[in-house]
Amino acid sequence: MVGSNAVIGQVSANGLVQEYALTSKSNSGILPTDTNSVTDGVFAPGDDSSALTFTIPVTFGEVGIKAGVENNIIWAYGGAESISYHDARDENTVVLTLSTATDDTAVSNTASSTAESSLSDTLTSTAVPAQTDSPAGTNRIVLDNGGPLFDYTINDTHLTGTATLPQVVGWLAIGFGPGGMVGSTAVVGQAGPAESGSVSRRRQGQTGVEGTSTVSQYNLTTKREAGVVQSDVNGVSDGNFATDADAASTVLSFTIPLQFGTTNLVADTASANNLIWAYGEGDTIAYHDGRGEQAVTLSSAGTEAPSTVNIPTTEEPIADPSAGSAINSSDCTAPSGSVYDSQITMASAGNGLSVTFAWTLDSNAGTLNVQAVSESSVGWLGIGFGETVGEMVPANAVVGQMSDQSVVSYALLAQSQNGVQPTTSNEVVADGSASIASADSSNAGATGTIITFSVPVSFVPGLEDGGETYIIWARGSGDIAQHSPKDQGSYTINLSTCVGQVTSGGFDTALLHSHGIMMALAWMLFVPLAISASALRPAYTQVLGPNKSMWWFHSHRLFNTLAILLATAAFVVAFWLSTEDFVNTHQKLGLAVMIIMWLQPLNAFIRPHIRANGEKRSTLRILWEVLHRALGYGAVSMAIVNVYLGLDEAFADDWLYIAFGVYVGVFVATFLAMYAYYLFFYKGDSKLMNSSIPQDRNTLEHNSVEQSIVEGVSGPKVESMYADM
Incomplete structure (x- = not known):
């Protein structure tokens, strides 16, 4: 070309x-x-x-x-x-x-x-x-995108078909299914070794070459080779696969029942059947460029070719207006001297550091050949191909480590070190390389940390179908470990056409930090202070005097209000950051604690009032107190766990984990020590405390908060002070 x-x-x-x-x-x-x-x-x-x-x-x-x-x-x-x-x-x-x-x-x-x-x-x-008439009594479908001619007849029970491809190939397949490859059932003819029950034929037109062919039924469960599984029961009869080098053609003929695998073929209904086709050069099924799909009408009358509706296999990607700036093919031109066809620069949203991604699609080898260059020298550099825009999990990745200059394929199963697992076998086709280099003629000016590799196109979700590829990248010092948002990013692009919508750079670091800071302040400072104000209310009388005994309630209300405002704002930021809602533990747990937080003020507003002086609390009041307390302590406990999970989500530095543990430990120890002191040891000055009791009992009768203080500080037991926490 x-x-x-x-x-x-x-x-x-x-x-x-x-x-x-x-x-x-x-x-x-x-x-x-x-x-x-x-x-x-x-x-x-x-x-x-x-x-x-x-x-x-x-x-x-x-x-x-x-x-x-x-x-x-x-x-x-x-x-x-x-x-x-x-x-x-x-x-x-x-x-x-x-x-x-x-x-x-x-x-x-x-x-x-x-x-x-x-x-x-x-x-x-x-x-x-080239157009030729279909054989008498048959129908013909001219399959798009360079596909074979498909001649067929269909009756009440069976479909008999002949697919003719105008070139010699090693295997040819015709399938029917729900649309797309996965879930379809296919007839596959191939020039490989004969298997039990298969039809053996000489490969015609190739003098001196004796071979066997098989025609069998296959279930297509995934797009990988391992997902093309031969059916336990071969529903194909009269199967024949033959090639003719002189005529430059390959012919696959077969008869199948209308109930073929999980697919029910329908005659004389417009575009009611999804037909797929594929072929490859090798003698056994493998990755292939030659493929296509059409919705077809199977006509029971042996007349002219039925109508077809093309289902494109390489659609233009749909642009998300919020995803980033659109690019066209001119933005992907590799620099002069590069051995790669195309190149883009992927910047992180954090501090402008970038990774250059150059590639060539080798249709003959069925591989994607890549060179990735980090502009700074790092310990490791990874390039991943995800299933969701901008998301690390799930994805396939190739990671180059400078310590041993290895390049290995990984499956990304979770956003933690344990979730980054080497694949069962290294998917890197050619020997990959990882190095730190200066610009020279061998790398066309690339500097920094460089990894090169080739992977099968099946390793890259969406590439086989000509759709968008969701590229993610990350880097770090030392060996593979968690990394900060400034050292990661994502890109969305159609690698085949280099036309599409680009999503640059991973998380917005400023928003990510603001979400974490606001949630930490709300749940690790203000909510614990609000709980402490209620649980340690005798301290207000002891420290501030009997005239300030109501301040515990004002503090409780103030701290909770600040916590709700901050947490709600952080929750809105989380929605802005996330591409999918409530798909992982951090998001689900966060939603649960926020619902409890929003319900607690309503819970306090509808609380049953305590009774007049000297009367016991009602059963309803006791149940409310237990519920209010349980929800408060339960929510803050779950929230603290979720803050830790948030550190994992953000790939926080080690010192943040240490600071988190120290803070939680000191706060909990201090709270428990003070709680035990006021519960078991502090008796207070009853004379001083009794002097703070207002004489107007009628006023207190409608104020459960003040009434609780009166009963709490005047009663014979200190435990009564915690009755309406």
Whole structure:
């Protein structure tokens, strides 16, 4: 591809057929030439076929076109309305004959297209997909995206089909299911060793090669090779898989019941069946570029081809207006001298430090080749590919460690060190490298910490389907450990097209810190002080005097009010930070304690009043006191645990964990010591305390708070002071 000139017709160009220079394999390397040498250009897209007609000079491009000798022709097409990454492509060597316009030479290639051309001082050519009639009594579906021709008949019990691919491959599959690969059931023909019950055939047209083929039913449970599982019961009959090198074709034929696996095939209902297809070069099932999906109508009448509805496999990503700035292919151009096709810079939201991510999609090897560069020297650098925008869990990752210069694949199962687990086998295909380097010619100017690796495209969620990839990155000193928000970030991009919505940088560090500080102040300072004011109310009389005995209640109310305001504000910030609501323990526990906090003021407002002097508390009052106390102590205990979990979520530094433990220990020890003192040892000055009792009992009768003080300080037992906490 690279170094060629091409004639391209596209829907988005409104009929213009343009000459392009192909400077790289990325979108940014497909550049319209300054002068369009194409004349008489016509692009005519259709439902079943599209035609491109043009005239070009024999001096076309850098090498020109020559008669009577071999010329290299490349071709490609795609389902999008403008140029984008594509599976359907090939190249051929052809001899163009110098002739008059009526003496045409037909040239065929392995991608099921034909070209008619005449060569004088110009080349006039028409390229259209090859079309042939379906066999008598059958229906034909022309599968999109370079797929096979599918001829079939369907009756009340069975579907008989023949898939013809105009090239020689090692395996070919036709499947039906709910939509997409996962959950479908497929017929797979492959040129591998015969298995019990399989159909053995000679691979035709390959002289001297004796082989066997199998045609079997498979259940597609995941997109990985391990998820393509041969069914215990093979529902395929009359299966045949054959290749013909002379005709450059592969044919898979079979008969299956209408109830095929978990899929029920339906005849004569518009677009009622989801058909998938795939093929690969090897003799056994493996990752593949050749694949597609369509919703099809299976017609029981053996007439013309039924209608189809295309389900694109490489949709344009949907932009989230709040996710970040949009990019296009020109933003992804790798610098001159780079061995990679594309490159982006991923910045953290914390302090502007960045990681450069360069990549090439190798469709032949089925790999993603990556170089990641941290602009600073670090102990380890990790690149992950997640299933959710900006989220670490769950994800697959590759981590390079400088200590032993290892590059290993990991499964990210939890946001803790224990949740970062090496995969059962290292998914890194080629030998990865990890190093700290200065700029030189070998790394195209990259400096800092560098890791390079190749992984199967199946390792990257979404890449096989041509969708968006959610990249996450992190780095740290020493070996793999927890890291601060300033050393992590995320990016959302379509690696195939380099077009999409970019989400830069992980957490907003300022918001993250404000959430943590406000929650810590609310639950670790003001709520404990509010509880202490109620539990240690004799201290107010002892320290402030009998005239200030009501201050415990004012303090209790003030501290709780401050706590509710701060915690509610922090809760709103948490919603702003989170991409998903209440999916982990920290979020769920946080919601629970906030609900209790919001209910406690209502609980206090509807409390049963205590009775007049000397009367026992009612059962309802006792139950309320137990509930109010239990909710208060329970909420603050859960909240303190949740603050610790929050430190984990934020990948806090070690000194914060130490400070947390010391603070909680000192506060709890002080509270228990004071509580024990006032409960068991402090008797108070009854004369002084009794002097604080107001004489107007009628006033107190409607004020449960003051009444509790009166009963508490005048009663014979100190325990009574804690009766209405």
